[in-house]
Amino acid sequence: MKDLHDLSRYPLRLEGPDRPMVSFRNVTKRYGDLVVLDGLNLDVAEGEMVSIIGPSGSGKTTVLRMLMLERIQGGVIYVDGAPLSHMERGGKLVPANSRHLRAGREQIGMCFQHFNLFPHMTALGNCMEGPVQVLGLSKQAARERAEDLLEMVGMIDKRDEHPARLSGGQQQRVAIARALAMRPKVLLLDEVTSALDPEVIGEVTEVIRKLVQKYRLTIMMVTHQMGFAADISDRVCFFYDGRIEEEGAPADLFSNPQKERTQQFLSAVKSAD
Amino acid sequence: MFDWKWDFAFEILPRLLGATLNTLMAAGAGYAIALVLGLVLALAQRTPVRLLTAVVREGVEFIRSTPLVLQIFFVFYVGPQFGLRLSPWTAGMIAIGLHYAAYLSEVYRGGIEAVPKGQWEACTALSLSTRDTYTRIIIPQALPPALAGMGNYLVGIFKDTPMLSVIGVAELMHTANAIGSEHYRFLEPITMVGVIFLMISLPAAALVRLFETWVRRKLGMIR
Amino acid sequence: MSYLEFLRDYGPRLIDGTLMTAAQFVCASALAILIALVAGLMKLAPNALIRIPAVVYIEIFRGTSLLVQLYWIFFVLPLFGITLEKFTAGFVAVGMNLGAYGAELVRGGIQSVPRGQWEAAYALSMSPAKRMWRIILPQALVNMLPPWGNLLIELLKGTALVSLISVADLMFEAKQINGSTFLSAQAFGTALILYYLFARALVTPFMRWLERVMARRIGRA
Numbered sequence: 001m002k003d004l005h006d007l008s009r010y011p012l013r014l015e016g017p018d019r020p021m022v023s024f025r026n027v028t029k030r031y032g033d034l035v036v037l038d039g040l041n042l043d044v045a046e047g048e049m050v051s052i053i054g055p056s057g058s059g060k061t062t063v064l065r066m067l068m069l070e071r072i073q074g075g076v077i078y079v080d081g082a083p084l085s086h087m088e089r090g091g092k093l094v095p096a097n098s099r100h101l102r103a104g105r106e107q108i109g110m111c112f113q114h115f116n117l118f119p120h121m122t123a124l125g126n127c128m129e130g131p132v133q134v135l136g137l138s139k140q141a142a143r144e145r146a147e148d149l150l151e152m153v154g155m156i157d158k159r160d161e162h163p164a165r166l167s168g169g170q171q172q173r174v175a176i177a178r179a180l181a182m183r184p185k186v187l188l189l190d191e192v193t194s195a196l197d198p199e200v201i202g203e204v205t206e207v208i209r210k211l212v213q214k215y216r217l218t219i220m221m222v223t224h225q226m227g228f229a230a231d232i233s234d235r236v237c238f239f240y241d242g243r244i245e246e247e248g249a250p251a252d253l254f255s256n257p258q259k260e261r262t263q264q265f266l267s268a269v270k271s272a273d
Numbered sequence: 274m275f276d277w278k279w280d281f282a283f284e285i286l287p288r289l290l291g292a293t294l295n296t297l298m299a300a301g302a303g304y305a306i307a308l309v310l311g312l313v314l315a316l317a318q319r320t321p322v323r324l325l326t327a328v329v330r331e332g333v334e335f336i337r338s339t340p341l342v343l344q345i346f347f348v349f350y351v352g353p354q355f356g357l358r359l360s361p362w363t364a365g366m367i368a369i370g371l372h373y374a375a376y377l378s379e380v381y382r383g384g385i386e387a388v389p390k391g392q393w394e395a396c397t398a399l400s401l402s403t404r405d406t407y408t409r410i411i412i413p414q415a416l417p418p419a420l421a422g423m424g425n426y427l428v429g430i431f432k433d434t435p436m437l438s439v440i441g442v443a444e445l446m447h448t449a450n451a452i453g454s455e456h457y458r459f460l461e462p463i464t465m466v467g468v469i470f471l472m473i474s475l476p477a478a479a480l481v482r483l484f485e486t487w488v489r490r491k492l493g494m495i496r
Numbered sequence: 497m498s499y500l501e502f503l504r505d506y507g508p509r510l511i512d513g514t515l516m517t518a519a520q521f522v523c524a525s526a527l528a529i530l531i532a533l534v535a536g537l538m539k540l541a542p543n544a545l546i547r548i549p550a551v552v553y554i555e556i557f558r559g560t561s562l563l564v565q566l567y568w569i570f571f572v573l574p575l576f577g578i579t580l581e582k583f584t585a586g587f588v589a590v591g592m593n594l595g596a597y598g599a600e601l602v603r604g605g606i607q608s609v610p611r612g613q614w615e616a617a618y619a620l621s622m623s624p625a626k627r628m629w630r631i632i633l634p635q636a637l638v639n640m641l642p643p644w645g646n647l648l649i650e651l652l653k654g655t656a657l658v659s660l661i662s663v664a665d666l667m668f669e670a671k672q673i674n675g676s677t678f679l680s681a682q683a684f685g686t687a688l689i690l691y692y693l694f695a696r697a698l699v700t701p702f703m704r705w706l707e708r709v710m711a712r713r714i715g716r717a
Contacts, residue, residue, distance in 0.1 A: 068619050106621040116616035120634045120714040130620035133630060162714070182620060276575055338649050338695035339688045340656030343667055347688060350680035435563040439660065446563060459571040467568060470560040478559075 007076070007086065007093040014081040021046040021080055021218045022067070022186055028074030029062055036062045038242045039075070044186075047216040051229035051250075054239030055265060060222050063239075064188040067220075068110045071095075079107055080185055106134065109179030113191040115171040117163040123150060123174045124159040127181045135182065142181070149177035153207045169200030173207055180211075187211070189221040193228075201225070208232065226269055230254045238262050282461045285452050289465055292448035293473075299365065299444055300431040306370025307430065308423075311377030318382065336375035342436045344368045349440045365437040373430050377423065384419030385411060417489050424481030428474050435466075445469065502682045506673050513669030514690050520587050520655040520665055521694075527591025528598050528651060535595065536602025537628070550599065557596035562654050565589050570661045586658030586665075594651040601647065605640030606632055638710045645703035649695050656691070666690055 010025060020043035029037040037059045044050050052060045066072050067084070076093065077085040084104040086093040096104070117126050127146035131137040137145070150156045153173040163171050172192055179187060189208065193201045205228050211217045212232050223229050229236055230250040237247040238257075246253060246262045257263045317329045336344070348371075349364035359367070388411050396406040438447035449462035497505075538550035557565065566589040569580065580588060609632050617627040659668035670687035674680050 069615055102618075102621050102623070105619070108619075110619040112612060112616065112619075114612055116610075116612035118613065118616070118631055118635075120638075129630070130622070133626050134621050134623075164714075179619070334696070335688075335692055338653070339691040340653040340667065342656050342660075343670065343684060343687055343691065346671065346674070347680070347684040350674060350684065354678065354680045432559075432561045435561045436657070438563075446561070446567070450567075453571070459567070460575050463564065463568050463572050467556075467560045467564050470564060471556065474559045475555060 006074075010076045010083075010086075010093055012083070012088050012091070012093060014078050019081050020044055020078070021048070022220070023078040024063075024066075024075065025078070026075035027066065027072050027077060027085075029059075029066055029070070030073045036242055037066070040242075040244070042237065042244065044218060044220060046185075046218055048234045049212045049219045049221070049232060051233040051236045052220065052222045052239060053224075053226065053229060053236060053265075054245075058239040059242040060239040061190055064110065064190050064220060064222055067186070068105055068108055068188055071101075079104055106182065107185045108188060109182055109184030109186070110188040111172065111175045111179050111190065111192050113194050115163070115168070115175045115195075117171050117175055117178070119163050122160050122162055123155055123166070123177075126163070126174055127178045130178065130182045146177070146181055149180050150174070152180075152210070153177045154203070167200060168196045169203045172196065172204045176204075176207055176211075184217075186218045186220065189219060189223070191222050191224065194224055224269075226254065226266070238265065240265070276460060278458075278461065281456070281458060282465060285462060286465070288448055288452065289445065289462065289469065292443060292445045293469055295442070296431070296434050296444040297473075299362075299369070299434045299437055299442065300427075302366050303369040303373060303434070304427055304430050306366060307373035307377050307426070310370060310374035312381055314374055314378035315381035315385070318378070319385070333375045333378055336372055337379070341369065341372045341433055342439060344372055345436055345440055361437070361441045364440060365442045369430060369433065369437065372433075373426055376426050376429075380419050380422035380426070381415070383422070384415035384417075387418045388414045413492065417485075417492060420485045420488055421481075424478075424485060428477050428481065431477065432470065432474060497679070499682060502679060503686070506677075506683070506686075509669045509673065510666065510686055510690060513664060513666035513687075514694070516663065516665040517652075517655055517667075517691075517694070520583075520590065520658055520663065521652050523587035524590035524594065524651055524655060525648060527587060528595040528647075531592060531595025532598025532602050535599035536606065539599060539603050540606060554596045554599050557593050558600075562589065562593045563657055563660070565593055566657055566661060582658075582661050582663050586655070586661060586663045590651060590654045590658065594647060594654060597650070598644070598647055601640045601643050602636070604643075605636035608639045609635045635714065638707075638714050641703065641707045641710060645700060645707075648699050648703065652691070652695055652699060 014020070014023060022042075022044040024040045024042040027037060027040040028035065029040075040063070042050075042063070052063055054060045062070075067077065067079075072085050075085075076083055082104065083093060083096070084101070085096055087096045087100040088094075117123075118129065121129060124143070124146055127149060128139070128142040131142040131145060132139060147156060147159065150159050153176055155170060155173050155177065158166060158170060158174075163174070166174065176192075192208075193204055196204065205225070208219075208221070209232055212219065221229070221233075233250050235247060236250045236253045238245050238253065238259075238261075240261050246257060246259045253262070254266065257266055314329055314333055318326050318333075320326060345365060345368040348368040349359060349361065352359045352364070392410060392414065393406070396410050401410065434444050435446035437444055438450065441447065445466050449459075449466045452462040453459040535550045535553055538546050539554065541547045541550075566586070569589045569592075570582065570585040573580065573585075613631055613635065614627065617631040622631065655665060656667040659665050659671060662668065666687050670683045673683040677683065
């Protein structure tokens with residue numbers, strides 16, 4: 001009953017032209033007794049590029065996984081004004097069922113550290129799978145969309161190759177095209193360069209840069225690459241111990257961190273480079 | 274349930290339980306033969322004699338890919354053709370022992386091959402004899418991964434013993450059939466045989482898993 | 497009687513038996529694959545009402561002997577009003593028995609598909625059914641083909657038991673020939689060789705071919 005009572009404090013919808021594209025309100029995520037995120041509040045505006053940094057175990061990847069893959073134990077998540085983690089029943093918010101979650105998550109795309117391309121489909125097949133099976137596009141329309149995106153990420157020549165024949169950087173570019181083929185309002189990038197060899201990181205960051213500068217897509221990116229994050233983000237959030245320890249424009253956060261933990265983390269990362 | 278007669282079931286229970294002992298004995302004896310003979314077949318495939326290795330390898334393949342029930346008939350009937358009479362028990366034990374020896378030799382081989390090459394090289398570096406290499410270094414390491422397979426085949430041989438009924442070994446299935454034709458009732462005897470098999474093989478499978486974990490822990494391979 | 501004469505006189509009957517064995521093999525395989533798929537998927541269901549029947553089925557059929565199951569289906573099932581003709585009873589017993597083992601292979605194959613594949617399919621908002629059918633099962637299939645090769649050999653061997661309910665398969669013919677001629681070595685020996693050829697010259701090469709084809713389709717080769 002306490003949960004239901006709490007839920008009445010949250011609006012059924014977020015209205016207005018200034019409403020955030022993604023909004024975490026007081027979100028708590030636990031695995032058993034372990035609290036991974038505690039009362040997270042974070043708004044991401046439409047077209048904003050937010051980078052999430054922090055030491056491992058700080059909960060930064062969990063932020064993305066809650067949007068796409070997992071349920072939360074407290075608070076509400078909104079996407080484009082509508083509740084995602086909850087749904088409206090008789091004028092009240094109740095926890096979302098799996099159908100509501102899946103429908104809400106159709107607006108979100110996600111790319112993974114280990115690409116997770118479908119090995120039994122070609123690059124083109126990977127990009128057509130969601131549009132045909134989920135959005136119900138015709139094969140022809142899905143193919144055109146997929147080819148445009150593969151062109152954009154520079155993988156059109158490899159459209160008929162299976163993932164096993166592609167390098168890590170190439171696979172990640174196809175994975176980005178696959179996520180974009182669903183025309184998401186929000187793109188989640190979960191350490192997309194962490195599993196790549198150093199020499200191919202550039203080809204993936206170039207694609208992301210293009211998405212940010214040319215298409216103004218709303219992006220949330222978890223990364224270890226401080227230089228890249230500083231370069232393209234509108235805002236950087238430093239996570240520590242399940243909370244946002246410090247956030248701000250990259251110029252401020254990286255050159256003039258206010259909190260001691262941020263300073264420690266950044267100097268540790270710098271000396272590791 | 275339908276036509277189930279409890280008094281008939283109780284009447285035949287002692288006979289079936291007696292036959293269960295025979296089944297367990299057949300499984301135990303067959304397994305003992307298979308354990309030893311399987312090791313011989315496995316080691317024979319590791320000798321430097323190419324011809325021996327190839328012949329044994331093909332033989333094992335042959336036994337593994339042909340039906341046990343046919344092998345039982347073969348062993349039982351071919352002897353007399355050449356003047357050698359085998360009792361059903363002897364023929365049955367030879368057939369089932371040989372059949373499972375072929376399977377166990379594969380389990381042993383898999384276990385031995387799972388031991389890293391560096392272990393053999395270390396034995397050579399320490400100038401250990403072949404005998405010491407096997408008994409002190411290789412087999413202790415080959416055993417734990419082999420245990421799962423060995424246990425499964427123990428349960429497997431138990432479940433295959435009903436095939437011995439075809440040459441008249443008086444195990445469970447044979448007894449149930451006999452009861453069935455004496456009384457013209459098959460419902461109770463055959464169902465009871467099924468239940469007896471379940472009541473033995475399910476706990477046995479669980480015990481095998483427990484034993485496997487216990488050995489691994491004993492050897493310090495898991496905590 | 498020389499062995500050639502034996503083959504001349506009894507070869508055709510052994511060939512007929514082999515064809516019957518092949519028919520049993522094909523029918524039992526189809527049934528086993530179907531049951532394995534259904535029971536294997538059911539065993540992975542989060543809902544206990546779906547999972548438990550599969551677990552019970554698998555444990556019963558793996559916990560008892562094929563021969564007991566065959567006799568039960570042929571002799572006892574009619575008492576419940578279900579009378580199967582001997583050919584049907586034969587392949588149904590073999591298929592149901594090996595299907596229980598196959599269900600474990602299906603379950604293992606599905607569980608061997610990396611979690612990232614489930615997540616990626618979910619991230620595309622695919623429904624559970626599509627996720628399973630289009631993403632997970634094709635990959636699971638490739639993973640479980642090698643053990644299925646062994647299972648089909650076991651299934652072939654299992655079909656020999658249908659001779660005990662008088663289905664005229666290879667085993668049955670060998671037994672009949674032995675009974676009338678007492679040429680046991682020739683009759684049973686030839687049957688053994690025919691089973692061996694069936695397994696090693698048909699089943700195994702077919703499975704190897706299938707493994708190669710599937711590996712190519714999944715882009716691994």
